[in-house]
Amino acid sequence: MALNLSRPVHHLDPLSPDLHEDAARMREHGPLVPVELPGGVVMWAVTGDEAGRALLKDTGLFAKSPSYWKALQRGDIPADWPLLSIAAPAGEAITNVDGPEHRKLRRPLAQALTARRVEALTPVITSLVERLLTDLERAADESADGVVDFRSRFAWPLPMGVIGHLLGVDEADHPELGRLYSALFDDTVGDGRDAELSLHAWLDAHVSRLEKDPGDDLISAMLALPEEDRLPRQDLVVSMYVVLAAGHETTTHLLLNAVRALSAHPAQRDLLLAGEVPWENLVEETMRWDSPTANFFTRFATRDLDGADVHPAAAGVRIAEGDPVFVSYIAMGRDPERYGPTAGEFDVRRGEAHTGFGYGAHFCIGAPLARLEARVALERIFARWPEVAVVGDVPRAPTVAVNSHTHLNVRLTPA
Numbered sequence: 074m075a076l077n078l079s080r081p082v083h084h085l086d087p088l089s090p091d092l093h094e095d096a097a098r099m100r101e102h103g104p105l106v107p108v109e110l111p112g113g114v115v116m117w118a119v120t121g122d123e124a125g126r127a128l129l130k131d132t133g134l135f136a137k138s139p140s141y142w143k144a145l146q147r148g149d150i151p152a153d154w155p156l157l158s159i160a161a162p163a164g165e166a167i168t169n170v171d172g173p174e175h176r177k178l179r180r181p182l183a184q185a186l187t188a189r190r191v192e193a194l195t196p197v198i199t200s201l202v203e204r205l206l207t208d209l210e211r212a213a214d215e216s217a218d219g220v221v222d223f224r225s226r227f228a229w230p231l232p233m234g235v236i237g238h239l240l241g242v243d244e245a246d247h248p249e250l251g252r253l254y255s256a257l258f259d260d261t262v263g264d265g266r267d268a269e270l271s272l273h274a275w276l277d278a279h280v281s282r283l284e285k286d287p288g289d290d291l292i293s294a295m296l297a298l299p300e301e302d303r304l305p306r307q308d309l310v311v312s313m314y315v316v317l318a319a320g321h322e323t324t325t326h327l328l329l330n331a332v333r334a335l336s337a338h339p340a341q342r343d344l345l346l347a348g349e350v351p352w353e354n355l356v357e358e359t360m361r362w363d364s365p366t367a368n369f370f371t372r373f374a375t376r377d378l379d380g381a382d383v384h385p386a387a388a389g390v391r392i393a394e395g396d397p398v399f400v401s402y403i404a405m406g407r408d409p410e411r412y413g414p415t416a417g418e419f420d421v422r423r424g425e426a427h428t429g430f431g432y433g434a435h436f437c438i439g440a441p442l443a444r445l446e447a448r449v450a451l452e453r454i455f456a457r458w459p460e461v462a463v464v465g466d467v468p469r470a471p472t473v474a475v476n477s478h479t480h481l482n483v484r485l486t487p488a
């Protein structure tokens with residue numbers, strides 16, 4: 074029977090114990106399949122790497138602007154749908170426009186986050202890593218059983234500290250921002266849009282503060298651009314909302330997933346510690362094998378089209394103009410068509426390219442920063458506590474959008 078949005082082949086549940094299992098089930102039905110998201114909203118899911126890259130490349134066929142989403146424009150998507158702010162962000166942002174408008178919003182951010190500029194942040198990152206690791210050790214020493222939550226003590230504050238430094242945000246504001254951003258990634262509550270708009274308001278006030286009292290940060294630099302290059306106020310606010318969100322949450326998930334993976338694979342840890350495999354490989358293999366983003370980044374068909382437009386194996390799948398399509402990064406990372414029969418195995422010796430940071434015009438602007446933070450942090454953690462052990466349950470974050478955990482309890486054993 075032909076695949077059709079009215080007959081989803083799978084239902085994604087935010088409380089699912091294993092999103093990889095969900096991904097494998099979706100992939101069984103082909104590279105482009107209809108799926109039901111939490112709250113009963115249906116979308117096409119791309120489950121194969123080749124199809125994913127074809128879709129991400131073609132902004133003419135698949136646009137980012139939610140104005141193309143027919144169900145949304147008809148009013149069929151409830152205003153309190155928990156994933157609304159992720160699938161259809163409010164305002165004109167780098168993530169929901171294409172073409173010249175997108176290039177205009179992307180250019181100043183891309184210039185601020187080039188690999189060379191990011192490399193210059195190494196001392197800031199290294200000193201924050203050391204401070205947080207010392208705090209982590211102290212917390213473990215002070216706890217009755219020597220166990221400490223790696224997420225709240227390290228994996229969250231590190232990326233938040235780095236992106237906060239870049240955007241001139243005071244450390245005292247981090248907890249409030251953390252509270253608001255975490256509401257975006259909980260599919261079991263319906264206040265995603267509220268949190269999004271509160272964050273816009275917070276950033277608007279933050280931009281006003283920096284207008285009066287500029288600092289050595291990215292926002293002050295963007296405010297000081299010549300008038301012809303400067304972004305309109307609302308675009309600047311929404312862009313910074315995206316950078317702040319993208320700049321901390323995803324790197325948190327990467328750190329959690331890498332520590333989990335390596336502590337479960339001691340032979341691979343030994344290869345890294347012996348210098349036989351570079352630490353960069355741990356970052357890349359975690360990105361592929363346990364992608365921080367799960368089912369994310371919606372596009373909308375700009376016209377009626379056939380699945381063959383993205384992959385020969387999807388020929389005959391009819392996508393209607395205005396249908397939403399999301400990319401299952403978690404499925405793409407273990408696609409046997411791209412990575413072979415051992416796609417499901419974690420192996421730091423692979424050192425292979427992957428699509429975890431996206432592809433095409435919207436490729437992740439923060440990839441050099443995420444890679445640097447993760448490499449510095451992971452190398453230091455395992456040098457200090459090679460036997461770091463995960464203790465007890467590791468509950469999944471209650472969302473299908475990202476592949477993360479609410480906490481990660483670890484026991485630290487010094488080298």
Ligand code: HEM
Nearest residue numbers: 167168319320323324327365370430431435437438439443
């Ligand atoms: C491990 C960490 C990260 C992962 C897995 C990740 C993943 C991604 C992916 C998959 C995309 C493509 C979205 C799409 O095509 O629709 C993207 C875009 C983006 N990322 Fe990241 N990201 C990470 C870290 C960062 C950091 C640290 C920053 C900021 C400093 C950042 C800023 C952005 C921005 C602004 C975009 C939008 C680019 C555009 O639409 O042109 N990301 N990211």
